[in-house]
Amino acid sequence: MLVVHAEFPVQxxxxxxxxxxxxxxVDESNExxxxxxxxxxxDVQDPNVVRFFEQYEDADAFAAHAESAxxxxxxEQLPKLLAGEPRVVRFDVDSAAELDL
Known part of the structure; x- marks a missing residue:
């Protein structure tokens, strides 16, 4: 599994x-x-920061997403909306499990 966390500061x-x-x-990516x-x-502390949490089955699915229309x-629209540099982190995950709280 591949996980991506991204932060986009918007104007x-x-x-x-x-x-x-x-x-x-989000709607189209989930399809x-x-x-x-x-x-x-x-973000609850800065409403002008949008955070993405993405999970993909594998690197091929992530690559296909990057090529989607x-x-x-x-x-294409992002540069006119940004208020700073985006931050994107990729995690390659061998396993995941839900935790009991």
Whole structure:
């Protein structure tokens, strides 16, 4: 499994536009083969930071996502929405288990 965590700081005045684009990206990404889950949320301490949590079956699914039309559209629109540098971290995971709380 492959996990990606990404942070995108967006301009306050373009936040609503960014969130609409993110909403479409999340909907369409969750329909892709090999995507386990694809979620986005705003940061509770800074609502102008959008965080992505993505899980893929494998590297091929992640590569296919990067080539999808909806991701390409997001990537094309991103520069006009950003308020800083994005941060993206990839995790290659051998196993995962739910924890009892």
């Amino acid at each position: 306050e005045e373009r936040r609503e536009e960014a969130l609409e684009l993110v909403d479409t990206l 892709e083969p090999g995507v386990i889950t694809y979620r986005a949320a705003t 909806h991701f390409q559209e997001f990537e």
